[in-house]
Amino acid sequence: MVFNEQMKRKQLLDYLNQADQLQRIADHYPLAVARLWRPYCHRWDGKGAKAARVRGCGKVMQHVKNDLYHCDHCNITEIRTSQRQAILSLGSEATLISGGNRSGKSEAGCMLAVAYANGSKEWWVRNWLELNNLPLDLIPEEPGEVWVSALSYGDALTYLRPKLKKYCPTNSKFIRWRAQDRASVLFENGGKILSMSADSGREKYQGGAVSLVLLDEEHPQSIFDECMLRCIDYKGKVLLTMTPLKGITWPHDIFFENIQPGYTQYAISGLDNPWISSVKLRRAIAHMSEESQRSRLFGDFTNQSGVVYPEMKRAIHVVKSFEPPEDWPRDRSIDFGTKNPFACLFFAHDEKDDVLHVYDEYYATERTTIENGRRLNKKYPDTKFRWTVADPESRDGRLTLARECNIETKTAPKHLGVVETINYVKERLSLDANGNPHLVIHDNCKHLLKEFRLYRWSDGAGKDKPIKKYDHGLDALRYQITFLKRYLQYQ
Numbered sequence: 135m136v137f138n139e140q141m142k143r144k145q146l147l148d149y150l151n152q153a154d155q156l157q158r159i160a161d162h163y164p165l166a167v168a169r170l171w172r173p174y175c176h177r178w179d180g181k182g183a184k185a186a187r188v189r190g191c192g193k194v195m196q197h198v199k200n201d202l203y204h205c206d207h208c209n210i211t212e213i214r215t216s217q218r219q220a221i222l223s224l225g226s227e228a229t230l231i232s233g234g235n236r237s238g239k240s241e242a243g244c245m246l247a248v249a250y251a252n253g254s255k256e257w258w259v260r261n262w263l264e265l266n267n268l269p270l271d272l273i274p275e276e277p278g279e280v281w282v283s284a285l286s287y288g289d290a291l292t293y294l295r296p297k298l299k300k301y302c303p304t305n306s307k308f309i310r311w312r313a314q315d316r317a318s319v320l321f322e323n324g325g326k327i328l329s330m331s332a333d334s335g336r337e338k339y340q341g342g343a344v345s346l347v348l349l350d351e352e353h354p355q356s357i358f359d360e361c362m363l364r365c366i367d368y369k370g371k372v373l374l375t376m377t378p379l380k381g382i383t384w385p386h387d388i389f390f391e392n393i394q395p396g397y398t399q400y401a402i403s404g405l406d407n408p409w410i411s412s413v414k415l416r417r418a419i420a421h422m423s424e425e426s427q428r429s430r431l432f433g434d435f436t437n438q439s440g441v442v443y444p445e446m447k448r449a450i451h452v453v454k455s456f457e458p459p460e461d462w463p464r465d466r467s468i469d470f471g472t473k474n475p476f477a478c479l480f481f482a483h484d485e486k487d488d489v490l491h492v493y494d495e496y497y498a499t500e501r502t503t504i505e506n507g508r509r510l511n512k513k514y515p516d517t518k519f520r521w522t523v524a525d526p527e528s529r530d531g532r533l534t535l536a537r538e539c540n541i542e543t544k545t546a547p548k549h550l551g552v553v554e555t556i557n558y559v560k561e562r563l564s565l566d567a568n569g570n571p572h573l574v575i576h577d578n579c580k581h582l583l584k585e586f587r588l589y590r591w592s593d594g595a596g597k598d599k600p601i602k603k604y605d606h607g608l609d610a611l612r613y614q615i616t617f618l619k620r621y622l623q624y625q
Contacts, residue, residue: 159258165248165301166258170217170266171238172197174408175205215402217242218266227396228362228372230389232433236404236415239375239433243348244282244297246373249273250346251280251325258303277325278345278368281361285351287314287331294350295329336360343367349374355384378435379426382587386435391584401433440590442556442600442608445563452583455576458482458493466510466522467614468543469606470531475499476506477606479582480514481614489572490562490618495579495607503531507539523617525609546613547620552600555612558619573615582607 160167175190195203195214203214217238220231233239249259253276263270282298284290295311298319302308307320316338317329330338332353339360345368347361353374361372374385389399405412419427425436458464465481480494496513498506524532524543535541546555562573575582588604 162304163258163261165245165303166261167265168245168262168301170221170242170245171406171408172216172218173203173214173406175208175210176408176412215400215406217402218268220400220402221246221266221268221272223398223400224272224371224373225396225398226369226371227365227394228358228389229374229397230385230399231373231375231402232378232385232399232435233375233402234404234429234431234433235377235419236407236410237402237433238404238407239377239402240294240350241297243350243373243375244294245301246273247280247282247298247327247346247348248301251277251319251327252321252323253277253325256323274345274368277321277323278370279326279328279342281328281330281339281344281347281364283330283332283339283347283349283353283357283361285331285353286333289350290317290329290331298327298329332357339364343370345370347372350376352376352378352380352383352385358384377433378429382435390435391580403432405431441587442589442591443559443563443586445560446586448583450565451563451571451574452577453491453574455493455578458484458491462491463520464514464517465520465614465618467610467617468522468524468531468535469609469613470503470525470528471499471606472502473499475581475606476501476503477581477610478506478510479579479607479610479614483520483618487570487572488622489570489574490615492573492575492579492582492611494576495582497581497607503534504538507535507541510541511539521617523613525613544617546616550616552612555616556600558615559608559612562615579607582611 156167173195175193175195191205191207193205193207195205195212197216197219198204198211201213201215201219202211204211215237220233220239220242223229223231231239231243245262249262250273252259254260254263254270254273255275259273260270262268263272282294284294291312291314295317299308299311302319303321305322308317309320310317316334319327319329336354336356339357342364343366344364347365347370349358349361349372358372358374364370365372376385378385388394389397404410404415415431419430422430428434428436462482462484465483467479467481469477471477475497476499478496479492480496482491482493483489484491496506496510498509522541522543523546524535526545526548532543532545535543559573563571565571577583585604585606585608589608590601592599592601
């Protein structure tokens with residue numbers, strides 16, 4: 135009896151000593167105990183959810199792969215996001231973490247900045263890596279210089295510097311920390327963080343070599359380019375954390391469209407943050423447009439104001455590329471161009487369900503019509519196309535293809551206006567009673583998908599005249615759909 139009481143007392147004392155030690159660590163080396171959040175199992179109706187769940191068990195969900203998480207207790211697998219996966223997504227040169235409001239993207243960026251500045255030789259940095267199940271080689275061993283840049287010095291003072299300070303050791307030296315100008319943190323091991331601002335201009339980012347640059351929110355591309363140059367010497371990285379509220383801008387172009395080796399991106403949602411009420415977050419932005427809500431909840435790049443085809447939804451109309459069945463009729467459609475792109479789309483028609491598949495594309499500039507025709511002949515030499523329809527205004531181009539390349543073309547109906555044929559495309563984009571479209575685009579058609587996002591109505595002309603830009607593949611699409619519509623009418 136006495137023995138058991140002594141054991142219990144000893145266990146209690148050991149527990150209290152451990153708690154005291156942990157508290158001292160947290161007080162002096164806060165990064166050592168900082169946890170990157172993972173999604174909890176709770177009510178959620180975000181991306182990929184077929185139906186909103188009434189409740190969850192509240193346990194931490196386990197990462198499966200990509201953005202899939204599983205709750206062992208509820209036996210539910212969902213698409214979710216996490217701070218940890220955002221950090222693990224770092225590319226070798228540049229990374230974009232597009233995040234919704236309250237997603238913790240800036241918080242995660244500041245943790246990483248402090249870790250990078252001090253290096254993994256520091257025990258407390260290694261503890262942070264191990265605590266969050268991050269690889270030891272995520273950051274360099276040696277301390278280095280890190281730049282952390284806000285859009286303005288007001289933003290730096292208000293929220294970015296406080297986030298940084300929260301994870302710095304207590305023996306750090308803060309230089310001009312309250313100044314409306316550059317400020318810095320000096321660490322005992324020689325590491326350094328420089329607090330900067332985009333409002334100081336591109337020239338302030340010239341010179342020096344750094345291990346990591348954190349750009350919080352969308353900076354001018356000229357500053358991003360300068361920072362990339364500063365990272366070359368030490369094989370450093372640029373991390374851009376932002377909520378994309380300006381639409382389809384330069385980060386979308388370089389991280390989604392023209393992706394360079396070493397460039398990666400990850401989207402993180404505030405709905406997944408276990409420390410934030412998803413109900414309150416949705417309520418706070420309920421009055422905003424659908425596009426604004428997508429940006430603020432999921433970090434999506436949207437630019438729907440004035441878009442000609444807002445009906446086009448990637449989740450509905452884009453499918454993973456596959457070889458269409460042989461019994462589906464094949465067609466081609468051409469929009470001519472030399473300086474402007476020469477565009478040809480390849481179609482397969484599922485006649486049973488009347489679904490038109492755009493399964494491939496050909497885009498080229500600075501080539502003659504003959505050169506383009508010869509390349510088309512080489513692209514699918516054994517395919518028998520039902521027809522090749524082309525721009526009715528390009529008689530010379532059609533004659534050249536016929537004479538020099540043996541490609542006979544049909545002309546799209548000439549009497550129909552652009553707006554009317556745009557409406558034909560909209561008809562195919564609309565959903566039937568079962569929620570299925572009559573037009574799908576295979577995901578390898580990158581140029582066409584880009585045009586869908588960027589093709590817009592002219593502001594000066596109201597909704598009756600689109601801007602003649604980003605329309606070459608879409609023009610070819612109009613020709614095909616218009617010709618097919620007439621063909622089906624007379625079947």
